[in-house]
Amino acid sequence: MFRFFKEEVKRSLNCEEKFIRESEHSDLTSTISFKIAKEKGEDAKKIAEKLVSEIKTKGEFSYIGKVEAINGYINFFVNNTFLAETIRSILNRDEDYGSLDLKGDVLIEHTSANPDGPLHIGHLRNSIIGDTLARIFKKAGFNVETQYYVNDMGRQTAIAVLGVNKFGLSEKKPDHAVAEAYIRMNEELEKNSDLEKEIEEIMKRYEDGDENVIRLFKDVVEKVLEGVIETLKNINVHHDSFVLESYFVRNGYVNRIFDILDKNGILIKNGAWKIDGSRLQFEKDVILRRENGTTLYITRDLAYHLWKNERYPRFINILGADHKLIGKQLSDILKFIGLKPPEIVFFEFVSLPEGSMSTRRGKFISADELIEKTFEEAMKLLRDRDMDEKEKIAKAVAVGALRFDFVKIAPEKHMVFDWKNALDFERQTASYIQYSHARACSILRKANRNEEITKDEVRFKPELCTDVERKHIILLSKFSYIIERVINELRPNIFAEYLMKVASSFNDFYRDHPVLNAKEEIRMHRLAIVDSTRIVLRNGLELLGIEALERM
């Protein structure tokens, strides 16, 4: 709804979007007068006043109420029709509220951690950003496919495979068991450089399609993925498909990429095969094929993106900031050969207080450990409560806290993981939003207990709105506006912040707006607001992959 208001404001001034902004002084504000004042050398204040009077004579806007000029700013306020239509739209559309009608297929690739061990808390940031974006894209109307690109041909995987082969697997969860063998193999590798040849050999045979070796790799990769899928399931992250790198070697896409590069004249075949970096303003040539004939990560990734180009109009990758250089090279190469580059969301690293994480050196906090500890902490909180389904609630609170903590931080921000912070739910965080939702549910439950209230009886009356209610409803109206921003900016943290605001604003309302004990007209009016809030919070939590509890 807010988007329509903004459109009207834009139309009323006939100005660019950038001169219209949200403000604490109004529902929307324009700074266009300053711009005109500069161009014409006139007084901004007078221009604003003139523009306001013009808008007033124009009349006939559906949602614009008061318009005023103050110090050169033009302040717009929504009218009662806007408030009424917002509430009506929320109640009518219910689960659908907030959606947009954008169309098209989108591929979102996220997580894609190497199959050499369990996910750690750095991967989690990737998964949560990716999964949240996928949910928001779906809400916006896109047909979304989420994909996990499995790096089964890399050197790291070969080390893991060799490790498992040499040392076997312990009884641990399979991904953790593989990590043990992988870490041990790395230690051996440091001591004994002869093992280097074995790695090289096994990689070569895998790439060449040796059935026995393929079986070994398949076994290890499947074990890791089994563990990874279980971990992700625990935090409500789902992938529609898993695509192996080796698929692109076996289906000929890697060869097609070589042909294309060759035709474009940037492939140098001289021992190793490489891209002529000078043609693309790269610092160095990019190696695509080792002298022994095996390919490298970027080679398969180019093939993968050729494949994506043939299938999706839009594809988005979620990648750690350490992939920035290779991501840029990938994009530049794709553009050079006339293919579309991916849209890439980079996020900065999650590190531990003692330094950066490393699966290879066993220096990491696994996602499983974090999930488990967070759950235990949530259970402690419920220890003394008398209620049903403690485990279910604790799980929802734990997953919520975890997901929210990651998604609320802007992707470009470096994070230092802190146990104390991660396990503290007594903060304005996911549980606060869940709690607000439960409060709204509680009011509605009680309202319905004594008498069955039908939709027709719930009557929202804009003229009854207090200032707090008005502000709150305008916030509710911004749902799809925020969705649109996330789609444009690929920053899901914006949505987390929005939902936080809605919860906070609802608590303001809750404080001094009694619902159940109010007289009939006001009671029905406020029930409509409470129900609308409930819908917005529930739909919003869904987009964050967090369960909207009705009691807690």
Place this chain on the structure above:
RNA sequence: GGGCCCGUGGCUCAGCAUGGAUAGAGCGACGGCCUUCUAAGCCGUAGGUCGCGGGUUCAAAUCCCGCCGGGUCCGCCA
């Protein structure tokens, strides 16, 4: 050394793309609020040279230049 990212109260962050009206939250600290819809809540107080220095502008946390601090990348690794 070069590229990219970050630097906002004691701590964690929002705001920066598109400059604009007194720089916003949470945690922590301090003081209050449960006979009234869930206190996982609410109210109040203290706490800020927006890393530093220049510049552009009527106006800079926001744009430009330089510097400092932290992270990250610069493999026939991924």
